[in-house]
Amino acid sequence: MRAAFTDPMAHQDLPPPPAGLLDDAGLFLDFDGTLVDLADRPEGVVVGDRLRALLARLPDRLDGRVAIVSGRSVAQIDGFLGDTIARFAVVGSHGAEIRPAGGTTLLPDRPASLAAAERAFADRFGDDPRVVIESKTLGVAIHYRGAPEVEQEAHALVDAFAQRDGLTAQGGKMMIELRMDGHDKGTAIATLCEGPPFAGHAPVFVGDDLTDEPGMVVAAHHGGVGILIGPMRDTAAAYRLDDVAAFLDWLELNA
Template sequence: MLYYQMTGFMEGDSPTDQGRITLPKHEDAALFLDFDGTLVEIADRPDGITVPERITTMLKRAQDRLDGRVALVSGRSVSDLEAFLPDFDGPLIGAHGAERRIEGTTEHTQDFDLGKIATLQKLVEDYASLQSGFLVETKPTGVVLHYRQAQEHGALALHFMESLAEAADGFRLQPALCAYEIKPDSVGKDIALSDLLETAAFKGKTPIYAGDDLTDEPPLELVKSLGGTAIKIGGRESVAEYGLETPEMLLRLLEKWLA
């Protein structure tokens, strides 16, 4: 069942549409955005995305209108985000919260077993080499097996990654859209977001969070519990009260709000 949920064959009720989305006043708001599938369209390969100039312009406008209270919260590494958005100088939460760039300084949020991470990456790479269409993405604190180009073998990917995660103490399986990731069980986007909301720049502000994946459900739930605005991108079942079908729709909403 988990495999079919990941490939979109078992979509549940989606949140309400964009017509009802109400965003807080600029002076009261803090904006948090996932990257892949939220700001940009998902590509067949992690390195295959494109970042339209409109996104760079919108982020700059948001920083100006919100006095810098704009952060990206992604499963990608901080270095990946920096490569795709070189002009964005705000906070970056990478690797689901395992990495953070604050005021230009990037650091791991805690010490991780780098030897075990390297072993997990090697095992996944060896397994992926046996099946055409599998793609491995390594991260500073984990590894992802993508099967978007081999969806007929998604159940095999799940079985292998689930077994590997169960054998790796201190790590867990994180399902995503057409991908399975093994990451430390002590990190999460919601944990990182909660910490960021306690910093001086963001404290006391009303959070807005937009995300498209299962990894975004915990921060969406956190933001909703805080009285903020939680927006699910992609029409899948979510705890969020609002939903938009595409990144383009989110971009239009934010451009209108920031105008």
Template sequence: MPAQVGSRAAEGRSHAPLPVPETPREPVALFLDMDGVLAPLAPTPDAVVAEPRRTAVIARLVKALDGRVAIVSGRTLEEIDRIADHASPAAAGVHGLVRRRANGEETTFTPSPGIARAAAAVEAFAAERPGLLVERKGVAVGLHYRQAPQYEAEVLALADDLAARHGLSIQPGVLVIELKTPGADKGAALTAFMAEPPFKGARPIMLGDDLTDEYGFLAAEALGGYGVLVGPPRETAARFGLSGPDAVLDWLDSVSAAFETEPAQ
């Protein structure tokens, strides 16, 4: 976990299972990670596909909350739309480096010049190690080692070296490491959404499973909301927890039902 996030996440938290969040009654804005939260983790990024129930749950939620829903993911916007079947107008991709407002307007950071050089080095590295998968994202490049965990130490050392040489940020994940253009994270994306309609004035809730989501948990709490950790207990800034994607979809359905039957005034 990044040092700043890790030190803040540890404040007042334990590794004990977190309580399940109650169904909110006040106006809320929901920020949802994709992999491990809305969708189960898979061996490769392409193995995660659209699923009718997930699409229906997201679409219902967007309608019930008057658009106050955004998917905030490490994936590109194109990948978010593919998996969510275009159910969420608002989304942030590549850890906040690309953001689409609820009205459809998009903003994208200019890729760091070091990304192309780092991506070439990563691809050369992966070509010599079976099972490694490189994912180019324009403003970032990811190296997945879920199918070859024996290379973890080498992968992390490579990322440290390339980040230092090319002025890039490192974003660790679950059996993946990303080198990205500096300047954004999921917390910054959440904060930007909360300054705009239809999110402004609501209480933010961030659902995530990974280290990247800790920035979102902290940003939500700073704005009067909270984080929900999905998956096994660990050191986290989240205040509540859900066991996995199925539990997430069930909880989101309960939120939709509450706001459909008891609309906020």
């Protein structure tokens, strides 16, 4: 589902989320830029004890209605959060991977074209330590935070493979990703909202990036809301908090 923004007050700031927003809700959480601060390299994010303690109490607070919804693979999220999210649903690869709480991960086969693209990206940028090529279960990303001057070239390279192989070019914060088509965070949230424990409960989706906008749209469509983390921009979210620290403060008071 492609996000369509119709907010007539796109340049007016949004209020912070109110107390009680999570009462009887389903909570869907992005990872990077929402639960943890962004890092120069994807593997460099830090999961602190405070975050682990907050996450550990969410399943009881919400009767199991909590999910991580990330562009990373499910395996990567497990690597960062481990047993802390044993009772969570986890969505990875921008919606292409879904693992219900306590279940097994459902995912399609990785297209061979992604391996060819990964080799091409490494051939072009592998000698530049400022650029990170991140291999994912169902995608491959070029992170150029350390070399912003290569942005145009990185996007052109990903776009060329996307057009040739029927894949999707997914932009993000100082990165561009090539991934499978037909899935996004919104489609995954919609799928989870159809079954227990989320069915019948308004979804609250929290995210920071443009890749999170389909999730904001679906949350609103299902009677819930989105919470934007970070600076104000055009968004389908209803509420906003300044940064990861502000969101963790809010979650601590409301979870």
